[in-house]
Amino acid sequence: MAQIPVVYGEWKLEENSWHFVVDIGKGGRMWFLNDGCTFGQLTEMARDDYILGKRTEIIELTYALPVSMLQNMAPDTPPMHVTNDRQVSSLIALSIVHLLRLYEEFGEDVEENSEESTDDEADSSDVNDDGEDVDDAAYSDGEDYSVYGKVKDEDDDEDEDEVCIEKKSTKNLFVAKCRVEGCAWMVRASVKNDASTFWVTKYVKHHTCSIAHRMAHRGKSTPKYIGQLFISYFGIIDGLTPVHVRVSMKHMFGIRIDYTTSYRSLIYAQQLVRGTAEDGYASLPAYLHSVNKANPGTVSALHVDSNNKFKYLFLAFGASIAGFQYMRRVIVVDGCHLTGKYEGTLLVATAQDGNFQIFPLAFGIVDGEDDASWEWFFSKLRECVSDGYPLVIVSDRHNSIKKACSTIFPWAKRGICYYHLQHNIVT
Template identity: 40%
Template structure:
């Protein structure tokens, strides 16, 4: 029954009661006792309305905003936070924003109490679990400081790497942006007046990367899923994932279906190289590439291993040969890493193995760099000579620069 209808009926019952009282009407019980007419129905409706309003009030109390973002400018009594970690991050951000420090007086699974670092200050925040849920409610808050907080505190105890990581994580959403630890140090000093060392800035960077891109450990666990989806999206793609006896990642080899389709139309010249992976676990990314008819890079395969060593390069070249074979007149070019030289001789005994001109140029610059641009021009001329006579002509030019260059080459 609607509340409005109940109220109308209760009002009518009250009018009837008044009329009966004015007319002196009464009713007699079985015992013969006279009692005035009492509208019991109206009492029941009133009780119902009071009970309904109480329930509504309780529901309104339960429907409160739960704070999940640490970027809060004001801490107030009654605020409800997603969990304990959220209120801890919020208080740390709030302290840096308002240039003061606090210390933890009590930290339990169900309670969190912090006070100002200055013992004489009254500032205080106490929060606890709310109604047996994970959320934390601010039960008491003394927002005003009685200490001096105008002085910038350099060694800020709330400027922890996880808190700074939360502050800077948006800087790493684009993989093209290079946000360095030095940038973190400068921004924290400019925005919050907090001075930190390079080590803390680096740790903050790692925390931010984990928040944005996930934990490196978890990413290795997702490799089988990634490989499966890669094959579904690119039919014909071949992958090899090698793990150790404890089922931990060791090597990975990938070549795409389009690479196997296109490589047979290219010149049989393969360039291989390895580069460091800049993550928590390190490792090396291997690559094998060719040049197409427009001299654009055409990727043959990728590999990931622990480092550039004999075993890893031997495994990569073995997989590369299984994929593409050994075409006639094959030439392989690389830097002068000894492990590459060993693996090429074992896997491709009939292939020509040459040294990368760019790598040789960098080595010559480090040894005889005083000649600068002239050295670079003469070496490029030697490398691009098509006859022995032409090559010797340019080599004599290098001899005039430094007679130690010819024996080195």
Template identity: 40%
Template structure:
């Protein structure tokens, strides 16, 4: 028995060979050690020529209460795993027994003992030099390399069999190219035409070869002959294809192998390193980028194919998601113009959402121009709740009017509906035309100098009482007269001031919520049409699943969504310390003195407070919470009120869970599509490509309120005043 090495990244093995004990350490995990690897290390340790000897490994297994111990022979990697993982309670493993058999009787140097290898070296009689001392039994000696005239045959790494089929010749070429780079062999094309593809090794005398032929009346290529063993040396280079370069097709093939079915792959720089590591090949940044794009196109088709497959895709989307509405508009030449999608799950879930809808558009970067449009609500826990999205040819009167017309069957016109958008003139006009009963709020902060006026404007617009608003707005007009003049000339105060808005828009004062969706899908905007739709729907499905689990994760006692529950929890300690006077026991009216000494009238029955936070946000403020605590102390209650009853039903976890209880399903692969013939017959012509000079911009301009990266501070190239020779001799004074 020997002690087991407990190091996780190395394994120590003691073995006995021809009457002597040896030790080796393999610096890898036990699960990664193979039988061929272990035999190679033993040959190297003892000094055997691997091609001239055959090793048989065995050991005495640790079997409890066995009268006769029999050796267990290691035949394969599974037997080796059993040996490496077998040890007793004291962490000891059996000694490995190595039996040696010569495979060539005429080779005198098949086994070279250490005594003979070291004979004549060092000082005569020096036992350390001859390896005679007992302490040197476990010291690894340098092996003797016996030159061989022949190279042992080695495999090409292609796991091909006779009659294996490929969809076309290009697919076969990609497989062979990837294997040739990965296993460092070169080949030359003997014949290549529309019916045959014949390869042989570039080194003369090597028996490697491959032959494939086309199946008649198809594009399929079938393997007819494949000798997968090379008899040449990798060191013997040939110039036939030594200068071959990586192609986007090769990069895409590698990405499909390492990231199967994924449209999100690493950045081009990481792909360059991956190709170098996997295939030993250097590719340029542009090749890596084109390969990345091609990998996405292979999954869902090219940009042109996306438009042609769009009717079939929309049919399958409606089929897997019941209640989904999809609309598409073409011009008189059948050229694509507009697209609208509203998932059935979102349509049904909006019934229990606050009726505030934010709409915004962002530019596409796929080469065809146009904009990606989102219409989104906000759930009571302040998460995105997407309602509809689409693609338009631009932000103009016709496109916005079409989008709103498609949205109207999904969300009907009502005085309870509130839209929050930016000040795009076409969008404002479309909402007024299609939704005449709805109310429309504007986001004005982006029209001003962001670093000077925006933050102050947002503070003024978010005040809850009219008195406070008038005081602060008068101060704003004195400090920023140009901005105030613009507001008064361009719009009415009830369009942007929270306290003046006629309907309920809760905490939603800007369209920044839906604008953040643009940031989420900033990379997706570069995809072709169908891959972009896939990525958007997949993200929506992921959000719904996360929020569904979040909605049911709380206890039964939690009646309110986490955001409101945490808010009330934090205010409770402050509310308990406020002075409360009961004014009407039956009407549940209270007078609450705030910490600043101001009194506020609270009416629990009418759900109102003098600060108007309760009236607008629809959940208790600190004054209402203080009045409720006083109400709980009352012994003779005229009516029973629970905390969650003071909040709008939209903040109840019961309704929150109902909004997410259904699943958003993804569109399956096109090989599984079952589409009627009339859908397949719809012809769509892609829009004209729009090319611009210079490098494409991939990052959008951040909106007001969003965090923006700071510009690099100018240092050495900053312009400074000069003072002739005086500046050269004495520098510039600090007051310059």
């Protein structure tokens, strides 16, 4: 096992020598890496430690060679980049012999615009466009999930509430920078052929200053900035209430906020870590593709309406389907209402293993417990169960389940759940 300290910042080439400028606001971390650690695990650790959630920035992991090795090399030898599993193995092996520090940066997945800029202060290499890698199409049982479109980048929406000041702006040139001295955030645009149109020639998306420094330059504290400040200092949101946010802001920063502001701040902090409900639905095609790729034999389906909006989801892991072949042929189905932003109903199909424990077989998300949704769920469940053996389906007395069961599983026997039956009799 190797123990390696990790810091966040930016490499700079000064006087023919590379130096790493540490971002003190983000602090350092200590990683303990086992032999066989992969590059994917390293990047996940970076996202988790620095609270990146689902962001799609390119994580750049680098380290400087030991002084004893650099003595025989050119003074401008660049830092070593960790880009794959082989490089991770080299890093671990080297850290056992020498004291190393891993450096972490975040770049953007961008393309250079080939069109030349007429701005004398900008060159063509400054023109960036955000891009997405969508080479892999997602397939499951013949269904192409790529037809549902690209997964939305959480950073596509520009931050309309950032603190900025205009510098060196004229009728033909617009330059805006962060108010915090030394922060790299900036945008520059200039007039090209059409005098009425500005072209963005350079855009640095991410702030290198801390959220606390940006708040110091604001006239008021909005829920958005308080949520960012809370995440940057605490990094956790599970089990917290608006009261926790309000008390923390008062004692640590002297910021007094009411309950409504603290509630909205907590909601925004949750979105920073978990993403929004819309982002979750948009990520379903990519998620199902990953699930099918990692779990052979998985049965999944995503159904949308005529407006290409989510309607039904079905998922049965390959391991669950294979394991059911060794269970007693009894399936219990039920549904429960969801309380999220878009509500809906969760449908489940379970069995019982030899230890009398619940064995999950399949899950489904539908708009409600009606004839159409239950029939669709059973039609997908039919792909997970063979008809070569007797089958019993246990449920409550819902008429839609009865209709779907007789249509999709005509050979199966249907039983009524004793708990639900007793509850119906008592009430």
